Amino acid sequence: MNALEIENISKKFDSFYAVKNLTFKIPEGTIYGLLGPNGAGKTTTLRMVMNIIIPDEGTIRVLNHKMDEEMKERVGYLPEDRGLYPKMKVGELLLFLVEIKGLKGERVRKEIDFWLKRFDLLDWKEKKVEALSRGMQQKLQFIVTVVHQPELIILDEPFAGLDPVNTKLLKDIMLEMKEKGRTIIFSTHRMEQVEMICDNICLINKAEKVLEGNLSQIKKQYRKNTILLDYEGEAGFIKSLPEVEKIDDYGKFMEIRLKEKADPQYLLPKLVGKIRINKYEVREPTLNAIFIEKVEERNEKNTVNH
């Protein structure tokens, strides 16, 4: 069964499409990455899933139902703009937010205490939210998202602004939720996070889907024609070698894309002696490279069309 089915949804703000003809499905118990540059339409899509914005066209089915108040109770949502009631006490805030998820009673209180304890916030239960540090507020925000044990968890840019400790914490929660059979969809523009935890991805750019599917299958479509090079020295000459299609130079580290028929075995000798090579790895392109390529490809097409 699919935890989320989106079919042909479009949303227009004035004359500008925020989302156009978007379709994708998320199988239950998987982690799904919604990728795209800033302004691609990720947040609008997730808001439409949450029924906060109503799509102009298309249908959305959450856990096999139309999204409504009751379905919202089975979904956890972490908005891109984080926020909590600053004047409320931590315990009260959680109780209120769980209550509007339709839960009440002793079991809920225990659940709240469990999460507060796990995140080291139990001592802060009677403190006002505004007294918490930024890091603690971020942790509290995760609790808010998952405390009612949602079946579908929607995270909009969950890693943005997190310190490394909280980043790891969140990643752990996501994997733990997946193990419990929950479904997670999250949006990001940071590819390395996606590669680590996603099962499936959907890449959107300028309101439209560019690429979608199983992450490992997508990568397999690309030949092993990419070289990751860890080097020291002056490497500017590589760009002009005949085998090279394009490079992505980070100074000490370089991603080299080879031309169609070029053989990585013949490139290595050309580098030896000119630069110091610490690592030379032949692999499929990174998601980042695929992403950039796809986006640029699409943008070029659009320019030609215009």
Add this chain to the structure above:
Amino acid sequence: MRKILSIIKREYFLIVRTKGFIISTILGPVFMAAIIGIPILASLVSVAEQEKIGVIDSTKEIFGELDNKLGYKMKDGRRRYLLEKYELTTELEELRDSLRQKVLDKELSAYIFIPEDIVNPQPVLELGDGTKIKLSSIWMINFINSKWFFPQERYKIVTSQNYFFLKDGSIISGKIIDFSSNQRFFKLKNGEKIVVDSIKRIYFSKNFPNILQKQIEGEVLKSGEAAFFIQNGDRVIGEIVDISRGGDAEYVSKHVSDFDEIKSINQAINSVVIEKRLREEGLDPQKITQYIRLVGLKTIKVTKKGEEEDTMGTFLISYLLVIMLYITLFFYGAMIMRGVLEEKTSRVVEVVLSSVRPFQLMIGKIFGIAAVGFTQYAIWALFGFAASRYSKTLISSFLPAAAGGFKLASVPAYIFIYFVVFFILGYFLYATFYATIGSMVNSEKEAQQLLMPVTMFLVVPMLMMAFILRNPNSSLAVTLSLIPFFAPILMLMRICILLPPFIEIASSIVLLVLTIFVMIWFTSKIYRVGILMYGKRPNFKEIVKWMRYK
């Protein structure tokens, strides 16, 4: 519904616990009571001190009686004012200087100067060249409708008693009669009577060249000018200044803000002077006082039950209710706006929207704060009830005269019922306005500008109050009280003054309810978009677009 209840609960308990709520609940009645009570208390508490006041009596006739009039005593048996007479033995200016010094040295708390002409003030004639002459008496008569006396010129010059000079230079002599009635008459020597428009008396001083019954060329001058004829046939042109003032006494002190004291001194001087004037005319001041004793006008309200004497109490309570309605509509409206704004700026709104619809959130907030309002009013009502039970003893112990005015029980119950109805309707109407504005802006500062029209809707009825009080059933009052934005305050005002026909009240309520529904629909459209919009404040065009969003 369950979710709305959760939101109402959150709003309610969060606000009711705040210091702001507790303070405003307690301070509300304290504030109202203070407005009424402080002046009364202050007058009781302030310990009057004896004051020494110097008096320069240029007439040499006033002091005794003034001393008498201001002779009342304080509780401890001492005189409140101790008057000290200063003889005008030296030059006036010198004497005044020395008294001024005494006031500065606190030897005297003030001094009073009584001018020579206080009993019969002399107006001053200012001539064209700026010279001023004190006058003793002139008669000016404005003639009306008289062929005989140059009907085209209403302004005629007239001079000393018995002789009147006309434009053509002719002189008529006659007498002014019937001075007191509405119509004034001018009686000629031959017995003929002419109705005149107005008569003014002008005094000539002794040193003013007497006007004789000489053949003089007369002329009516531009308005504001009057011509005066003097003996040698010359004409001087001047203006009468200070005709009504002249002869004022002076009160000189380091501070002149003790209005009570100034008033009582002024009254004492006045009664002395008036009595003197009356006696000079051969009248008995006591009799005159008796003649001009004012009669009261009892105000009686006709109700179905019959006639009942209405004191100012009803009016005061009604006035208080209208003011309360006005203040609380502002207060709770601002509370809603701040709540919406807080959810928006803290970005918590989207978290809440992941559980409820925008409409539920908005309605929950509006009802939550309504509950806050009811709690506050309930507390105030208890205060009020307690106060009304004990107020009579309380107030009468302070100020026996005021007790009669405070018959809370005499305020008809329907006024309170309509107050509740119009408070609820007004609250919901303005709640929608404030919620909309809160959702559209990013800060309270931005909100101020948008609040202008809303504030106007609330302020205009208050500005109309004086008008409505006088004309509660004028067509303007009726029309305005039917306009939903004004209705809560204006209709309540009208109900308090004079119960309007039920059809008018009912239609204003129906219109209000309809408007509230329209406003809620309109607001929910804007609210759901606005709460997710950050950045620039939307202009009117953008808001229209928002309404079209699906």
